[in-house]
Amino acid sequence: MRRFRAGRTIAAAAVALAAVLGAGGWAADTQTPLTGPPPGTAAWTADTSLGLRLPDPATAAPAQVASFFAELPQDQQDALAARHPLVVGNLDGAPVALRYRANALALAAERTRELARATDPSLTPQDHEAARTRAERYRTLLDGDRQILAFDPRGRGQVAEVYGDLATARRTAVIVPGSDIDLLRFDRTADPYGTPAGMARALRAEEQQQAADTQTAVIAWAGYTTPVGLGVDAATEDLARAGATRLTRLLDGLAVSTRPEAPPTVFCHSYGSVVCGLAHPSPARASGLVVLGSPGMGVDSAADLDHGVPLWATARNGSDWIGDVPNVRLLGLGHGADPTAPGFGARPLPATGSHGHTGYFAPGTASLAAYAAVALGRS
Incomplete structure (x- = not known):
């Protein structure tokens, strides 16, 4: 009898959970999480312009990233942000102000890309509309003095x-x-x-x-x-x-x-x-x-x-x-x-x-x- 009651309780809980989720509008599609290093990591790790090995975003701890940037003069930090904005802008441990500048560059570049997609004759009208929406989103994130600590398109x-x-x-x-x-x-x-x-x-x-x-x-x-x-x-x-x-x-x-x-x-x-x-x-x-x-x-x-x-x-x-x-x-x-x-x-x-x-x-x-x-x- 005890086993029966336990089974009935578990079944009731499962049904209740499914019912609540269903009442809210069941989403048939599932999401694939973004994992791993930021976009542009391959070009970053291959960059030898400073004569230094750059910290690998996939394996370097934020403390290691912070130590690396602490040894770099400002002009070299800025050069890396300009060449690899999506990496620097998402690199936990990098100087916060540098990340703001890198993400502003990344947002501007992505906005330009979306504006081009919005008029690309090879794309569908739905693609054009989606590109315009994204371009406008990027524009608002570039407005004023917004401080964007991370950005991944x-x-x-x-x-x-x-x-x-x-x-x-x-x-x-x-x-x-x-x-x-x-x-x-x-x-x-x-x-x-x-x-x-x-x-x-x-x-x-x-x-x-x-x-x-x-x-x-x-x-x-x-x-x-x-x-x-x-x-x-x-x-x-x-x-x-x-x-x-x-x-x-x-x-x-x-x-x-x-x-x-x-x-x-x-x-x-x-x-x-x-x-x-x-x-x-x-x-x-x-x-x-x-x-x-x-x-x-x-x-x-x-x-x-x-x-x-x-x-x-x-x-x-x-x-x-x-x-x-x-x-x-x-x-x-x-x-x-x-x-x-x-x-x-x-x-x-x-x-x-x-x-x-x-x-x-x-x-x-x-x-x-x-x-x-x-x-x-x-x-």
Whole structure:
């Protein structure tokens, strides 16, 4: 009888999970994560113009990259960025200001390429429209003094942007987004607080209100391949594992290329909390983890994470659909225990005033005020 009840419970959980995902619009296609070194790596590693062996992006740790650039005069750094912008712009451990310049060059080159594709007679009208859309996206990322820390045009595209000055910031934060975020959806006017750029801007503005005398910086990081829709990818951890590797490398790079008072606080939204859980950063990489709208973290409890990195879980507001997702891990589906459950072991944060799955960073909410306090080290 006990075995029967257990089997029935497991079957019910699986059916419930499938039903919830189906209700959200099952995505039949799956995503292939971007892994490995940035585009242009072959030309970079073959470059002997400086009479030096350049660090291999596939194998060199960010600390090794930082040491390499520390020995180079500025003119040689600039020359490498001009010759290999996609490599330097994505090379964790390279000087931050150099990465900004390299990514500006890469964005300009990709925009020129897309504008040419937009009028290429050998392509279809759909190809022309897609090229115009990408070209416009690149133009907006080149506007003003935007600080693009990473840019990869492959696939759906990836990007990271810095708000504030990483060179002078005393407190820093990283936003890790969930599903449906990529180069084109990194920033948008509709539902702005559901994008990493909108979350980052809101967090930094709140920090400045709470501590005008404290220099802060926030990184909006769309640096991994996210699921599209609510399908197999969203219910499994394959993309999260690949994302966790990239997140760890980002945090390692920040540790050697910036000098805040403490490592960044990492904010993990929705599927991004699975990425953060699987990355389980050490105290050298993160001052704390904050999860919001979380379907689970891929772990059974906070005890499975590094005890030196505090974990906060945001109370789920009543209109967040993520509350309908069963907290199970079964046959490779689901992300485990609810981080907001009392027994999980996370420190609670309020969500008063927030609405829906993407409203936790909205100005005026108790959640945003709490996030700023945590990021400022005042919790």
